[in-house]
Amino acid sequence: MNTWEFLYNGFLVALQPENLIYALVGVLIGTAVGVLPGIGPMSGVALLIPITSTLTAGTTPEEAAASAIILLAGVYYGAMYGGSTTSILLNTPGESSSVVTALDGYQLAKQGRAGSALSIAAIGSFVAGIVSLIALVFLAVPLSEVAIRFGPAEYFSLMLLGLCAVSGLAGKSMTKGLIMTVAGLLLATIGIDNVSGVARFTYDMPILYQGLEFLTVAVGLFALGEVFKTILEKESNDGHIVKIGRVTPTATDLKDSAGPIARGSLLGFFIGVLPGAGATLASFFSYILEKKLSKNPDKFGKGAIEGVAAPESANNAASGGAMIPLLTLGIPGSGTTAILMGALIMYNVQPGPLLFDEHPQVAWGLIASMFIGNVMLLVLNMPLVKMFAKIIETPAKYLIPIIIAISFFGVYAVQVNTFDLYLLIGFGVIGYFLAKHDYPLAPLVLGLVLGPMIENNLRRALTASNGDWSVFVTHPLSLTFLIIAALWLIIPFIMKLRGKNVVINEEG
Amino acid sequence: MSRVFDRYASVVFLLIGIFFIVESRAFSTAAYGSGVGPDLFPTCLGIIMVLLSIRLFYETFKYPPDNDKKAKLDWKRFGTLLIVAIGYALILEWIGYVLSTFLFLLIGFQTMERGKWLKSTVISALFSGGVYYAYVHVLQGTLPAFPLL
Known part of the structure; x- marks a missing residue:
């Protein structure tokens, strides 16, 4: 079968009535998650995993996995749309990838052009989503054909590269990023070793034999950690919402934004493909690029429509681009894709080169549903943006306890024991304190998800080479990955030594 | 950046690293048909963790001193x-x-x-x-x- 037939079959999966509903629910919740400051795409996706697993109970594993990932991915890219709404209307970005949008978006809103800014953001996100999906369609098969020739040594080095990239760019301090990665990998070793069957770090506690559940850790760190932050630091939205006028762009706005949207989409896509560099970096770079290219750069920051179009296209394209390493190589490049990967593994679907062979229904169903989801977002966002803006007004009094209750329900429904609830609370507290002191949390989750696979590949490679470590440097591909991984850590370090500012990725 | 917090954190991470190294010694050093046992991965990670936490501890000396102006937490x-x-x-x-x-x-x-x-x-x-x-x-x-x- 060629790509077109696969895509056609994917659309057959995505167009099933229940999957259409899952995609719709996903993008709606995603938009709400993007609008609400405090819940980012990571905690949004993590909170919804347990709910999807109950919704899809009773169908075959393959169908359940396809439906679940359709909904969860919808949350992911829906959040990219929603994030722009609060940036423009309130000057408070709903998530980190929309920080740059606030610079010009809020100025536009104050000038009474909120409607134009919102509609350009939606159109830019849509175009970017489609561009990155088309690239995903054409790159998926060739990339997984390359990846399928990888041996354990190549895989180990590639995963190491992914981890280095994410921890190198993750926060203000690379040391802290690396510590969090190693902590995640160490936590992943708890439980039965799946090569030799030995119980490690379990101390005869049966509950630990299956290891720490990634879902509990992710929900605790991101959702509860964020909740505790809101309680302790009394965050509130004092800003009032700017009135929205007509939600249609003018012809000049469209003409001015066409170039920035096209450039933002392409740039965002390539940045998204790189592990570690996510939507936040993409939006940041595309804003700088537009400012450099512009004939009158002075108007940026004072309400330039280009300053909304470019970053909003870029962050959406990046979230599409981030799906490529996840689906074809099985390497998540960001916190949110790590959580998506964990969700797929929960359904016994292993992302990676074999995904397109073994589970074409899941892989192509997801890709097709992302086309449909992007159309849904464009159609829904234009008329419903006023309704979404209302979500911001949900009082924290009710929101906070309900988020805790949803986390409890989600974890209990999947794990059915109270040990995980205590673990959830514990990781929530740890997550708050670590995040407060600039310890990035995404690398920890990434380490936890990738840990077992890295260890397996390491031991398979060493077993095949009779314990000879040189196997990692004698295989040319493996050596290349290791060199890139080392450069990823060394170059920012040298740049810092020379006093240059290094751009970092907050989360996403 | 809080100097005090990062110092305590580096000590905690150091202890975690040592804990994993010491506890890994109990596992066999080989698996059936392989010279690579279940102890290898946690031991290596523990060593990296120890090195990183020492590095973090060292970095805290270069921090600007903590300013006492703290946001009131509820x-x-x-x-x-x-x-x-x-x-x-x-x-x-x-x-x-x-x-x-x-x-x-x-x-x-x-x-x-x-x-x-x-x-x-x-x-x-x-x-x-x-x-x-x-x-x-x-x-x-x-x-x-x-x-x-």
Whole structure:
């Protein structure tokens, strides 16, 4: 079968009535998650995993996995749309990838052009989503054909590269990023070793034999950690919402934004493909690029429509681009894709080169549903943006306890024991304190998800080479990955030594 | 960046690293048919962790001194909610999902902000009852039922 037939079959999966509903629910919740400051795409996706697993109970594993990932991915890219709404209307970005949008978006809103800014953001996100999906369609098969020739040594080095990239760019301090990665990998070793069957770090506690559940850790760190932050630091939205006028762009706005949207989409896509560099970096770079290219750069920051179009296209394209390493190589490049990967593994679907062979229904169903989801977002966002803006007004009094209750329900429904609830609370507290002191949390989750696979590949490679470590440097591909991984850590370090500012990725 | 927090954290991470190295010594150094045993990976990671935590400790000396101007944190509300959440986990399997969730939400809402008892009660009841009904009766899932039924 060629790509077109696969895509056609994917659309057959995505167009099933229940999957259409899952995609719709996903993008709606995603938009709400993007609008609400405090819940980012990571905690949004993590909170919804347990709910999807109950919704899809009773169908075959393959169908359940396809439906679940359709909904969860919808949350992911829906959040990219929603994030722009609060940036423009309130000057408070709903998530980190929309920080740059606030610079010009809020100025536009104050000038009474909120409607134009919102509609350009939606159109830019849509175009970017489609561009990155088309690239995903054409790159998926060739990339997984390359990846399928990888041996354990190549895989180990590639995963190491992914981890280095994410921890190198993750926060203000690379040391802290690396510590969090190693902590995640160490936590992943708890439980039965799946090569030799030995119980490690379990101390005869049966509950630990299956290891720490990634879902509990992710929900605790991101959702509860964020909740505790809101309680302790009394965050509130004092800003009032700017009135929205007509939600249609003018012809000049469209003409001015066409170039920035096209450039933002392409740039965002390539940045998204790189592990570690996510939507936040993409939006940041595309804003700088537009400012450099512009004939009158002075108007940026004072309400330039280009300053909304470019970053909003870029962050959406990046979230599409981030799906490529996840689906074809099985390497998540960001916190949110790590959580998506964990969700797929929960359904016994292993992302990676074999995904397109073994589970074409899941892989192509997801890709097709992302086309449909992007159309849904464009159609829904234009008329419903006023309704979404209302979500911001949900009082924290009710929101906070309900988020805790949803986390409890989600974890209990999947794990059915109270040990995980205590673990959830514990990781929530740890997550708050670590995040407060600039310890990035995404690398920890990434380490936890990738840990077992890295260890397996390491031991398979060493077993095949009779314990000879040189196997990692004698295989040319493996050596290349290791060199890139080392450069990823060394170059920012040298740049810092020379006093240059290094751009970092907050989360996403 | 807090110098004090990072120093304590580096000591904790150092201890975690040492713990994993020491405890890995109990595992066999080889698996059947392979010279690579289950001890290798945690030991290596433990060593990296120790090195990184020493590096972090060293970095804290280069920090600018902590400024005392601290944002006031609402410890009382946080502590109350934390205790209520732990209590929720304790009584969940004992008095059932609906009752424990109802109580948790009611107390939680009131901890966040006093007043509006009627609205709090209605939302708590709708959430706990709604989730239980949808999950157990519609989706056929399992949650702890009422204690007396």
